[in-house]
Amino acid sequence: MSDGIYIVDVDLGERCYPIIIGPGVMKEPSNLLPYCSEDQVMIVTNETVAPLYLDQLKQTLQGVEVHVTLLPDGEEHKSLQTAETIFDHLLEVPCDRTTTLIALGGGVVGDIAGFVAGCYQRGIDFIQIPTTLLSQVDSSVGGKTGVNHSMGKNMIGLFHQPKCVIADTEVLSTLPARELSAGLAEVIKYGLISDSAFFSWLEAHIEGVLNLESDLVTYAIERSCRTKGEVVAADEREGGQRALLNLGHTFGHAIEAAEGYGVHLHGEAVAMGTMLAADLSFRLGWLESEEVARIANLYQRAGLPVIPPQELTAEDYLRLMAVDKKVKKGVIRLILLKKIGEAEIVSDYTTAQLKATLDSFSKT
Amino acid sequence: MSDGIYIVDVDLGERCYPIIIGPGVMKEPSNLLPYCSEDQVMIVTNETVAPLYLDQLKQTLQGVEVHVTLLPDGEEHKSLQTAETIFDHLLEVPCDRTTTLIALGGGVVGDIAGFVAGCYQRGIDFIQIPTTLLSQVDSSVGGKTGVNHSMGKNMIGLFHQPKCVIADTEVLSTLPARELSAGLAEVIKYGLISDSAFFSWLEAHIEGVLNLESDLVTYAIERSCRTKGEVVAADEREGGQRALLNLGHTFGHAIEAAEGYGVHLHGEAVAMGTMLAADLSFRLGWLESEEVARIANLYQRAGLPVIPPQELTAEDYLRLMAVDKKVKKGVIRLILLKKIGEAEIVSDYTTAQLKATLDSFSKT
Numbered sequence: 001m002s003d004g005i006y007i008v009d010v011d012l013g014e015r016c017y018p019i020i021i022g023p024g025v026m027k028e029p030s031n032l033l034p035y036c037s038e039d040q041v042m043i044v045t046n047e048t049v050a051p052l053y054l055d056q057l058k059q060t061l062q063g064v065e066v067h068v069t070l071l072p073d074g075e076e077h078k079s080l081q082t083a084e085t086i087f088d089h090l091l092e093v094p095c096d097r098t099t100t101l102i103a104l105g106g107g108v109v110g111d112i113a114g115f116v117a118g119c120y121q122r123g124i125d126f127i128q129i130p131t132t133l134l135s136q137v138d139s140s141v142g143g144k145t146g147v148n149h150s151m152g153k154n155m156i157g158l159f160h161q162p163k164c165v166i167a168d169t170e171v172l173s174t175l176p177a178r179e180l181s182a183g184l185a186e187v188i189k190y191g192l193i194s195d196s197a198f199f200s201w202l203e204a205h206i207e208g209v210l211n212l213e214s215d216l217v218t219y220a221i222e223r224s225c226r227t228k229g230e231v232v233a234a235d236e237r238e239g240g241q242r243a244l245l246n247l248g249h250t251f252g253h254a255i256e257a258a259e260g261y262g263v264h265l266h267g268e269a270v271a272m273g274t275m276l277a278a279d280l281s282f283r284l285g286w287l288e289s290e291e292v293a294r295i296a297n298l299y300q301r302a303g304l305p306v307i308p309p310q311e312l313t314a315e316d317y318l319r320l321m322a323v324d325k326k327v328k329k330g331v332i333r334l335i336l337l338k339k340i341g342e343a344e345i346v347s348d349y350t351t352a353q354l355k356a357t358l359d360s361f362s363k364t
Numbered sequence: 365m366s367d368g369i370y371i372v373d374v375d376l377g378e379r380c381y382p383i384i385i386g387p388g389v390m391k392e393p394s395n396l397l398p399y400c401s402e403d404q405v406m407i408v409t410n411e412t413v414a415p416l417y418l419d420q421l422k423q424t425l426q427g428v429e430v431h432v433t434l435l436p437d438g439e440e441h442k443s444l445q446t447a448e449t450i451f452d453h454l455l456e457v458p459c460d461r462t463t464t465l466i467a468l469g470g471g472v473v474g475d476i477a478g479f480v481a482g483c484y485q486r487g488i489d490f491i492q493i494p495t496t497l498l499s500q501v502d503s504s505v506g507g508k509t510g511v512n513h514s515m516g517k518n519m520i521g522l523f524h525q526p527k528c529v530i531a532d533t534e535v536l537s538t539l540p541a542r543e544l545s546a547g548l549a550e551v552i553k554y555g556l557i558s559d560s561a562f563f564s565w566l567e568a569h570i571e572g573v574l575n576l577e578s579d580l581v582t583y584a585i586e587r588s589c590r591t592k593g594e595v596v597a598a599d600e601r602e603g604g605q606r607a608l609l610n611l612g613h614t615f616g617h618a619i620e621a622a623e624g625y626g627v628h629l630h631g632e633a634v635a636m637g638t639m640l641a642a643d644l645s646f647r648l649g650w651l652e653s654e655e656v657a658r659i660a661n662l663y664q665r666a667g668l669p670v671i672p673p674q675e676l677t678a679e680d681y682l683r684l685m686a687v688d689k690k691v692k693k694g695v696i697r698l699i700l701l702k703k704i705g706e707a708e709i710v711s712d713y714t715t716a717q718l719k720a721t722l723d724s725f726s727k728t
Contacts, residue, residue, distance in 0.1 A: 080451075084444060091515040094686075119483075122510065122521050123601075146486065151455040157486050158522060237487075322458075 004215060006222040010141065010229040012161060012236060019141060019165040019225045022218050026053070026129060026168040029060050035127050035163040038098035040065045044086055044113035045104040048073040049131050052174050057104055057129065067093055071109060075261045078108045078148045080156060086116045100125045100163070106132035106179075107139035107266070111157070114145030118160030128165045132175055133183025134267050136167040137190075137224035142232040142242075153253055153261070159237055167225070169217050180210065181303035182267025185248075187220050188298055189270065190227040193244045196341025198223050203294070206301050244343045247335040248274030251308075254320035258312050264305070271304040280357040281337040284349060291340050307361070314358035368579060370586040374505065374593040376525060376600060383505060383529040383589045386582050390417070390493060390532040393424050399491050399527040402462035404429045408450055408477035409468040412437040413495050416538050421468055421493065431457055435473060439625045442472045442512045444520060450480045464489045464527070470496035470543075471503035471630070475521070478509030482524030492529040496539055497547025498631050500531040501554075501588035506596040506606075517617055517625070523601055531589070533581050544574065545667030546631025549612075551584050552662055553634065554591040557608045560705025562587050567658070570665050608707045611699040612638030615672075618684035622676050628669070635668040644721040645701040648713060655704050671725070678722035 005022035020031050041064055045054055050070055058066055069089045071082055090099070101124055103113035110128050117126035128140035146157015172180065184206070191199030201223075202209070208216040228245065235242040252273030256264060264272070278295050281287040296306045321332050334354075336346045369386035384395050405428055409418055414434055422430055433453045435446055454463070465488055467477035474492050481490035492504035510521020536544065548570070555563030565587075566573070572580040592609065599606040616637030620628060628636070642659050645651040660670045685696050698718075700710045 080444065080448060087444075087513060087520055088515075091513055091519060094515075119510075119520050119522055121519060122508065122523055144486065146483075149451060149455055151452075151458075155455060155485060156451055156483050158483055159486055 004218055006218060008222060008225045008229055010161075011233040012143075015161045017162055017164050019167060019229065021136075021167040021169070021221050021225065023170045023214055024168060026057060026166050026171070027060055029062070031164070031166055032060055032102075032127065033064070035125065036061070036064050036100045037125075038100070039063070040067075040095060040099045041102050042067045042069060042086075042090060042093070042095055042099055043102045043104055044069045044071065044109060044116070046071045046073040046109055049105045049109070053104060053131060053171060057102070067095070071105075071112070073108075075108055075148070075266075078112055080147050080149075083112055083116050083119075083147055086113070087120060090116070090120055095120075095124075097121045097124055100127060102127045102129060103140075104129045104131065105135075106130065107135040110135050110140050111145050111154070112147055114143075114160050114162070115147055115157055118145055118158045123160060125163050126160070128162045130165065130167060131171045133172055133180055133221070134186055134265075135183075136221050137183060138186040138228065140165045140167070141225055141228045142245075143236065148261075153256070165225075167221055169212075169214060169221065172212055172217065177210075177303065179265065179267075180212075182265040184209065184302040185267035185271040185274075185299070185304055187224050188295075188302065189245070189247050189274070190224045192274070192295065192337060192340060193227075193247050193335075193343040194231075194341060195223070195227055196339075198227075199298070199340050203298055206298060210302065240345075243333070243345050244335055247337070247343055248272075248277055250321055250332065250334060251276040251317070254317050255308055255312065257320045258316050259309060268305050271299045271306060272308040275299070275306045276308060276357055276361060277334065277336055279360065280334070280349065280354060283353050283356060284336065284346075286336065286338050287340075291337075294340065310361065310363040313362050314355050317358050318354075368582055370582060372586060372589045372593055374525075375597040376507075379525045381526055381528050383531060383593065385500075385531040385533070385585050385589065387534045387578055388532060390421060390530050390535070391424055393426070395528070395530055396424055396466075396491065397428070399489065400425070400428050400464045401489075402464070403427070404431075404459065404463045405466050406431045406433060406450075406454060406457070406459055406463055407466045407468055408433045408435065408473060408480070410435045410437045410473055413469045413473070417468060417495060417535060421466070431459070435469075435476070437472075439472055439512070439630075442476055444511050444513075447476055447480050447483075447511055450477065451484060454480070454484055459484075459488075461485045461488055464491060466491045466493060467504075468493045468495065469499075470494065471499040474499050474504050475509050475518070476511055478507075478524050478526070479511055479521055482509055482522045487524065489527050490524070492526045494529065494531060495535045497536055497544055497585070498550055498629075499547075500536075500585050501547060502550040502592065504529045504531070505589055505592045506609075507600065512625075517620070529589075531585055533576075533578060533585065536576055536581065541574075541667065543629065543631075544576075546629040548573065548666040549631035549635040549638075549663070549668055551588050552659075552666065553609070553611050553638070554588045556638070556659065556701060556704060557591075557611050557699075557707040558595075558705060559587070559591055560703075562591075563662070563704050567662055570662060574666065604709075607697070607709050608699055611701070611707055612636075612641050614685055614696065614698060615640040615681070618681050619672055619676065621684045622680050623673060632669050635663045635670060636672040639663070639670045640672060640721055640725060641698065641700055643724065644698070644713065644718060647717050647720060648700065648710075650700065650702050651704075655701075658704065674725065674727040677726050678719050681722050682718075
């Protein structure tokens with residue numbers, strides 16, 4: 001650490017890589033150039049982020065041959081068709097196996113670009129420069145890449161680890177407040193699943209983080225990435241414990257799918273989904289009601305919704321959750337909370353218990 | 365080995381898998397069922413192979429829930445669009461992460477199906493049942509998967525190792541003679557790059573192999589798979605020696621691209637491409653002219669072409685070879701022969717030498 005810069009190493013053996021976190025880290029050539037070995041890069045970004053940060057990034061990459069693929073903004077473009085436009089451009093240039101792909105943007109850009117990097121000529125190097133809080137603490141770390149299918153999110157994808165992740169906290173100043181809050185849903189998640197001290201720290205500092213006080217934001221990102229990095233290093237391909245990172249996601253994906261993607265932000269859906277998981281955890285006798293209230297309270301202070309759309313019925317949830325990747329032999333595995341700071345993968349709840357939770361949040 | 369059945373293990377640590385070779389191995393449930401752990405499979409096959417072997421395979425899979433995706437036949441369908449039809453079907457069923465995908469067909473089916481298996485929900489298990497000699501000795505072994513792009517072959521793909529490979533020699537009886545010959549191009553390649561004794565064995569037995577004498581065919585496949593498995597195990601992701609397997613391929617791909625895919629079979633293009641590589645090896649003072657003649661002679665006895673299309677100019681080759689995945693910093697790396705049984709990756713030939721070879725095969 002120097003000048004408030006943190007480096008978190010994700011320990012994946014020969015695919016080990018650093019996450020460089022702090023204000024202005026995107027401006028420092030030595031954070032990027034060592035990973036552009038053959039001096040040719042393809043930056044993948046979108047129409048919203050490019051006007052804000054593309055010139056800055058090009059400045060950092062002086063001396064490197066830079067190509068840019070500009071994507072439309074929005075989750076609805078996270079498709080195989082959009083991936084194809086990047087493949088087309090890579091071949092038009094043409095780029096070979098030694099080109100480095102750089103994802104400059106939020107989770108959608110990072111997921112598509114990572115997928116393309118994983119598939120282009122059977123895999124090329126890539127660098128993640130996440131420009132949202134959500135992608136800085138979650139999607140840019142861990143190597144999950146992919147695109148959506150009309151029948152489900154992230155159904156087409158693969159594991160492809162980046163060479164490094166550049167989490168520049170200065171870029172958060174241009175992030176809409178609602179997206180900052182959505183990112184905090186994942187930050188809070190790390191506290192919930194494995195780090196009760198961090199959860200308490202967030203209870204003490206959430207307003208300061210929302211106000212983008214540099215030291216607080218950098219610390220929150222560093223601690224989130226450290227937890228995620230440890231979980232990923234222990235279970236890269238999600239055979240076991242990595243699934244804990246999906247707290248709130250199975251419910252959340254169902255909410256997003258029911259409403260149509262884009263009504264709620266992913267982080268908002270995760271917050272609401274986590275409230276469903278917390279409710280079921282309470283019904284199983286694990287969480288105390290006071291803990292459920294603490295979770296709801298922290299979400300609300302972070303600007304996040306805690307009550308799922310009431311028009312969704314239990315049947316809606318069950319149908320939509322059945323296509324989730326965490327389904328095993330027809331049984332929906334859920335991530336539930338033993339207490340704040342401890343999560344567990346659960347398959348042995350009863351349908352009646354699950355339905356009771358779903359019904360309690362439904363109007364019909 | 366029992367009853368003329370061979371098993372070659374590809375040693376990739378935790379991703380180790382067997383290649384089961386011999387007459388009738390597709391009919392034996394114990395060769396397949398251990399890899400269909402959750403009793404749901406998606407067979408991907410094509411319109412040509414399905415009428416011949418789909419019922420037989422279903423018979424072997426009794427007790428398993430079987431779904432089938434039927435693809436049109438032909439390299440021109442080895443595209444992202446065809447892959448999408450398989451994704452669609454997997455989601456319609458719906459199949460989850462525990463479904464096993466089975467590729468029943470030649471290299472095109474195996475490459476597309478392997479790619480889909482590698483990407484569906486970030487990777488599901490798959491089994492290769494190659495039904496051509498070419499795919500039995502080459503594409504089904506080693507985990508390379510992918511689809512073509514209009515601007516180049518296999519430009520979109522990834523490494524995804526199968527759980528097992530079933531090389532049933534009985535299926536070769538329905539293979540057109542021309543395709544059998546095309547497969548022999550790759551068999552001969554293993555002799556050329558690392559196994560001069562095998563090359564001599566092929567010189568002694570090539571007619572018997574062409575006549576599908578069971579012991580000879582099984583042995584030729586076993587020895588080919590053993591060489592390929594060893595090379596792959598030593599260099600799974602083609603950082604170095606695995607590139608030797610591409611002998612004749614860089615030239616061959618250029619021929620295929622220039623003519624339009626489908627004019628010559630892949631194996632035929634490899635044979636012609638290898639003759640170009642042999643010619644350049646001779647010009648570099650490595651191969652003896654007598655060795656070049658032995659190679660041409662064996663190809664011809666195997667029913668393969670040895671003279672590339674004369675209308676291709678040196679410029680055509682150089683332009684088409686420039687997009688090849690083996691290009692590094694603009695220099696085309698070639699696989700050349702030190703002698704029969706020893707190949708090398710070469711970048712330090714001169715353009716004049718390469719042009720001399722290309723011109724000598726060109727009319728213009």
